[in-house]
Amino acid sequence: MKINWGTGIVLAFIGFISFIMYFIVTMNVSKDFEHELVTEDYYGVELAYQNDIDKLNNANTLSENISFTKNKEGLLISFPKDLDFKKITGKVTLYRPSNMKLDFEEPIALKDSKMFIVNDRLIDGRWNLRIDWNYNGTDYLFKEGVHF
Known part of the structure; x- marks a missing residue:
């Protein structure tokens, strides 16, 4: 045929x-x-974005910003040494862009100017680190991508 x-x-x-x-x-x-948004309330987060810009600008005025190091045991977050760590409050949020179920949030609890997050919750891959913190009534924000 x-x-x-x-x-x-x-x-x-x-x-x-x-x-x-x-x-x-x-x-x-x-x-x-799976098709997931990074946050449940995506549009609400976008409406508050100007606040984030203001917090980032406040953080840029500091003589020293937050730094972090990652190792096999976990993530060590260092706050500016010239600030009184007892007056620092806020939260550390780790977003996993590929899986919303792995996201978690921890309150900032400092014994010195450092905070440690244990590696048992941080599986290999990309994470978005967001530290929303307050010192003496001024809000600050630190955002960075981290790869484990």
């Missing part, structure tokens, strides 16, 4: 459309490809 060019084009279109439909259904149904 001989297939003419018109039939070949129709078969090619049907094959292409079948492939695209298979791809769409697989991506939407499979649990391997």
Whole structure:
């Protein structure tokens, strides 16, 4: 049986459309490809973004900003040494962009100018570190991407 060019084009279109439909259904149904936003209240976070800009600008005025080091045991966060660590309050949030279930938040509890987060919750991959903190009534923010 001989297939003419018109039939070949129709078969090619049907094959292409079948492939695209298979791809769409697989991506939407499979649990391997979760589609999550970084935060539940995405639009609410975006509306408060100017506050974040102000906090980042406050942090840029400090003589020394927050620094961190990562090792096998976990993440060591160092606050500015010229500040009284007893007056620092706030929270440390670690977002996992690929899996919202791994996100966690810890209150800042300092015995000196350092805070340590144990590695048992930090699986390998990319994390977004966000430290929202307050010192003497002034709000500060530190954001950085971390890879373990």
